[in-house]
Amino acid sequence: MAATSDDKPAVASLSDTERELDSAALDKFAGFEDPDAGLSEEEKAKIDRKLLWKLDLRLVPWLSLLYLVSFLDRTNIGNAKIDGLSKDLGMTADQYNATLTIFFVSYSVFEPLTNILLKRLRPSIFIPSIMLAWGICMTCMGLVKNYSGLMAVRWFLGLSEAGLFPGVGYFLSCWYKRSEFGVRMAIFFSAAALAGSFGGLLAAAIAKMDGVGGKPGWAWIFILEGLVTIVIGFISFWCVYDFPDQATFLSPADRTRVLRRLAADQQSSAEHEEFKMSYFWASVKDWKTWTGAIIYMGADGSLYAFSLFVPTIINELVSYSSIRAQLLSVPPYAAAAILTISIGFIADRTRQRGICNIAVSLLGMVGFGMLLGCESPGARYAGVFLGAMGIYPAIANTISWSSNNIEGVYKRGVSLGFIIGWGNLNGIVSSNIYREKDKPRFYPGHGVVLGYLVLFLFGGSIVQYMLLRRENSKRRRGERDQWIEGLDRSQIELLGDKRPDFLYTL
Structure with a gap:
């Protein structure tokens, strides 16, 4: 929003403040010499591109693989169901839904705590350790004999x-500028969609092992x-890295470059900082934590309903065989x-994450409207397409949007834990809305x-887009400058996203 003539003095003052704070942000690393001092801007840009490519290769592919495995392991029960899981264990439809529900209870309750553990234990220890734990649980699921x-x-x-998705979301936000984070988060989260695609193919293949070792096909899944x-968890001890100031794959000069570029982007999330309860309460009192939780709730509740039941939904379109239903889910x-990746790229370039969320949500609304209202199997299958395309991009984009607008080491971690934890708590609802008695149309679930x-x-x-836009306008007009009156540079930096020069990503 353009400033009026009455606003010019305040805007000029804020511009001066911005320049001073940008300089102060870089001065935080005065203990580190600028490794590129004396180089031309062109030479610095070349070094920066090379550094960014190194970060992408080391961080994004392996973490995406971990999330693919994670999402595959939590949702493959939907594939196992249409291959005879419920029948073999003697479960009723309500009992099957209860097995979906209980996952989300423990998953969501512990998520707000996991980013604190991630920061204290280091990502290179915490992430591989939880992988080993859930790999053991996954294997044990194939050995169970009853509902209990x-x-x-x-x-x-x-x-x-519980620690993987919020942990990696927070971890990646500590490596990249706000304008670079969205597409990396989108690539990471696209692994969830690939898990659904790959999971259908894998389940169709593994189901053919029915009877091997005296076990049914679903158990082998x-x-x-x-x-x-478990194997990937062991390898992860060597393939998951720590925060920028401790990353062993970077030279000291590159570590300094990463920290300096984050500081120039008004980020402090890569720094050492002791946890204090004030950071927790700052997150709780921030309205962006709760609007982010509401938005994520809409995306995540829909995601789990879709991913857990899409094989069943497709299976009921024209009573396909279980194998064909698995393949049609791909x-x-x-x-x-x-x-998902396209939206991440567009949102980074335009910095209009709210508009991107609104646009993809319209696709999802049309898709589920088709599932509710259309009669032909072909049209309803098209609705499944639009439903997926309206849900998955919004997950990564919402996390990027929240990360961009919450500054501070622990505050961002706690806020993401709340946002993602609340979203996943709605998996309890998702687990119980597609009931056996409602097939083949599943009106309550789709509704x-x-x-x-x-x-x-x-x-x-x-709502969040309008509130952020309104707040940015106030900051541009100088209406928040009083927040830093009488404060020195270090105190101003501690304000995080409450700094008057911190403009929110829309």
């Missing part, structure tokens, strides 16, 4: 997986995928993965998902 055993293992699976997770996920998309994802994104 499955419930127990699903509880511990949720507990052990859990056992083999669990063993793969294309919608592939389309969702492509759009609830449509409500989530309209009220929380679409509506919440509009």
Whole structure:
């Protein structure tokens, strides 16, 4: 919003403040000599591009693989169901839904705590350790003999997986500028869509092992995928790195470059800082934590309903065989993965994450409207496509949007824990809205998902966008400059996103 003539003095003053704070941000690393001092801007840009490429190769591919495995392990129960899981364990439809529900109870309750543990234990220890734990749980799911055993293992699976998604989201935000983070988060999260696609193919293949070793095909889905997770967990001790100031794959000069470029972007999340309860309460009192939680709730509640039940939904379109239903679940996920990365790229370039959220939510609303209203199997299958394309991109984009607008080492970590934890708590709802008695049309399930998309994802994104835009206008007009009156540079830096020169990403 352009300033009026009455605003010019305040804007000029704020511009001076911005220049002073940018200089101060870089001065925080005065203990480090600028490794590129004396080089031309062109030479510095070349070094920066080379550094960014090094970070991308070392961080993004392996972490994306971990999330692919994680999402595969939490949702493959949907593939196992149509291959006879419920029948073999003698479970009712309500009991099957309860096994989905209990995962989200432990998963969401422990998520707000995990980023504090990640910071204290270091990512290179914390992430591989929880992988080993959930790999063991996954393998045990293939060995259970009854409903009670499955419930127990699903509880511990949720507990052990709780740290990965919020942890990696926070971890990556500590490496990249705000304008670079979205596409990396999108690539990371697209692994979830690929897991749905790959999971259908894998389940179709593993199901053919029915009877091997005296075990049904669904048991082998859990056992083999669990063993793969354990192997990847061990390898991760050497492939997961720590925060920028401790990363062993960077030279001292490159570590300094990373820290300096983050400081220039008004970020402090890579620094050492002792945890204080004041950071926790700063997150709790920040309205962006709760609007972010509402938006993420709309995306995540829809995501889990979709990912857990899409094989069942497709299976009921024209009563396909289980193998064919698994295979038909692949294309919608592939389309969702492509759009997720595309939206991440567009949002980084335009810095209009709210508009991107609103746009993709419209796709999801149309998709589930088609599932509710269309009669032909072809049209409803098209609705599955649009549903996937309206949900998956919004997950990564919402996390990027929240990360961009919450500054401070622990505050960002705690806020992401709350946002993601609340979103995943809605998996409890998602686990119980697609009931056996509602097939083949599943009107209650589709209706609830449509409500989530309209009220929380679409509506919440509009509200947050308007509030952020209003706050930016006030900061540009100098209406927040009094917040830093009488403060020295170090005190101003501690304000994080409350600094008057910190403009929110829309």
